[in-house]
Amino acid sequence: MKNIKASMLAISLAFLFIACSGKVQTNKIPNETKYYLPKGVKTSDKVALDSKELQSYSLALEKFFKRNVKADEEKKQDIYQTGIERGYFQ
Structure with a gap:
């Protein structure tokens, strides 16, 4: 019985070491100096945002950062x- 346990432990450790030591790179690491873009893609450097979107975003930021901190603390229980x-303590 002792030999069976020892052999099972040895086999499992052997599989563990074999599996963890077999590191193989399957995909080539891309060259960082080259950028691969599809041929049909056209990009433009100019990006414009609507003024309504900018205003709504700035209002949302103001609402978020100007919250009433005391009201939040009072809500915490x-x-x-x-x-x-x-009614658990009655």
Whole structure:
């Protein structure tokens, strides 16, 4: 029984070491100096945004960063307050 356990451990360790040591690169690493773009793609350097989109984005940022911090702290409840509201401590 002891020999069976030892041989099973040895076989599993052998498979582990064989599997982890066999690192083979299957795909070629691309050359960083070359950029491969499809031939039919046309790119333009000019990118324009609508003024409505810019205004809505800036308003959303203002709303997000000018939140009322005290109101957020008042909304936070601890576990005991939640339990009291649900009636567990009566």
